[in-house]
Amino acid sequence: MKLGVFAIKNLAQHKVRTILTLLSIVAAVAVLFTLLSFNQGYEAALKDQLQQMGVHIMAVPMGCPFESATLILKGGKIPAYLDMSVMEQIDQIDGIQIAAPSLMHGLIRPEEGRTDIFLGIDERMLTLKNWWKIKGSFFKKNNDIILGYNAALVELAEVGDQIYLPEYDKTFNVVGILESTGTQDDGFFYIPLATAQALFGQEHKITHIQIRVKDPAQADAIAGQLQNIDGLSVLTTAELMGTMLSLMGSAKTLIFSIVLIAIVISTLGVLNTVLMSVFERTREIGIMRATGAAKRHIFALIWLETLSLSLIGGTLGIVIALIGAGQIETVIKRFLPIAPQGSIVSLDPGNLLLCLAFILGIGVFAGLYPAYKAATANPIQTLRKE
Template sequence: MTSYLKLAAKNILRHRTRSLLTMLGIAASVGVLFAVLSFNKGFTEGLAVELERTGLHFMIVPSGCAHEVAALVLHGAVIPKFLDTGVMEHVEGTAGIDLATPILVAQLPDQQRGKIDLIYGIEMNVLEAIKPGWEITGTIPRHEHEVLLGYEVAQHDNLQPGDHFSSPAAGVDLIVAGIVGYSGSQDDAFVYLPIQTAQNLLGYPQSATAIGVKVDDPTRIGAITESLTSTVPGIQIVTMGEVMNSVSNLAAAARALSLAIVLIAILISAVGVMNSILMAVFERTQEIGMMRAVGASRWDIFRIILNETTILALVGGVVGIVLSTLGARLIEAFVRSVMPFVPSGDLIRFDPIVALGSVAFIFVIGLCAGIYPAVKASKINPVEAIKG
């Protein structure tokens, strides 16, 4: 077996440029396949982590689109509909609810600082319960005019606990009570205020974009949501599982298109491998005839040619995995720029199972692409080949 591989490798090195271009084509297609599969896995895992970070089991919003709810939950999108916070009485009076808090999300332009603040109004007494993983420098706001800054906001304005936070609203003096430690998520980009302060600052009294709810027993979510829907008109309840499905569905079309493009690229690579090996077979017709004349069997010729295709496929596949891993951050940056929502964190990571699966797939494709040239070579008549 080793002698066949050595001979196949020598044959590949005879035409270095052609072999290199063939391998690069394989590497490109395998690299993209690995990146897409890794991203899909990382997207699902990252989305689950993002939802877990919310600390809530479901959201109550005005009747509308579930995609808007997903955007609100995961990265604070502004929804142009509001709930009357009077709904809180019905919510808090429902059996099985551990905590509930109105949430008011809005954008607040500040011309003095030349930026737009993302305001997140919430009842501060529930923050520790729904954000247990937060590391806060300072304290959670306890007074009306205190704010809690996300990491990015504090870094941008170079603020520390006790500093004044400028506000575009005249006569409102906000004090930084605390700063949320870096989380690598959308939490870093918000200015967190007590819900009443946010309502007054934004001019939306008694209004909320959503009500976040955490239940005592997650197994009873279905019964609780059904009870709320039947007693409170004009609301929509979306669980975190439904949010996950909603966002996953939004990304599914893009992932399906990516996989289709990858499969086309792999087929083109397979044709390239077949063409390269066929050219080598035609160029070595007399050589193969001599090998047959001195005792090489058709099976020997078949194995040598098939080994050449598998070497091209395997080397190209490994190179593709390496290149994709090294360029993961660039690929991820591009995907984030074109997709409406991507979970935070590194989504494209080296995964041995995904890498082995990608290489195994291209190995099979290489074998299939090499069968025809191998059969063609094994059928060469030694007498006719020597005569030329």
């Protein structure tokens, strides 16, 4: 028999108490590991998504540019509009490779519990998003429509099918379907810009312009020039990402504070359990001393019990977090204002090591006091104790 086996047997002696303590550690570690993974995954996925957009600058109507940009990324009904005439001024600025105007309109479908996002675009969007692969063709007529990959799945539509919009009594012919891009583009319904302007009663209006510059290093300088155009609010994707990440940062601070409290409670729980078991076993500790155990043996035994509790609970917590990562991701995505299409939970070995270090920390810290208390108990008094 080894000391570790003895420690495990002692824990097994009080099954319910051990299981309850294990559960508190499992919960704390699972939440910590998930949050760390989410934190890293979300940042990476957001960066990927913004890079995949191939857009360096976003021009939106005057107002809160971040709100508009967020709506554009996510898809929604934009409350303000720009006049198409700004395009002439934008085209005069040097260094712009392509500037693609769009009119975004959200069509709420309450009976189906969703909002269909219609995006009025023209050929310039095709140049901007030169990686798009369309099954079928681009618009040839005013009532042509191209469906994003997911939009086509929702509509169960194929090229050649028709889509009827009862709100506007208008029928569109599906001429193309986007191959999956892994971005928000997959969810949109694309119609010709002029058609969108007429259909949604916004003649000569657009909601935003996505711009790619020739040299990304010049993005800030060009954004400065664009800012001078009347009624235009400008945002670079770098700024947008920074803002989104800092917004997430506040939420993260709050979440991590809550996790920290959970960790403290969990550590105190372990400490309390081991301390209680030490008090209950004072006589056993006296017997061990009487049979030749030195103080360091008692200290090691009690500390091993705490470490075993922490390691078993922590490992289970990580395993549960790994198994449940998919489900957790689905839940988190539902609550996020902007959820990138890719995986937002990154299972990183660094996080795994951090969690293991944390588990050891709980074990080491929570075990110290009970182990000290047990080791320094007077064996004579402990043997007398009923």
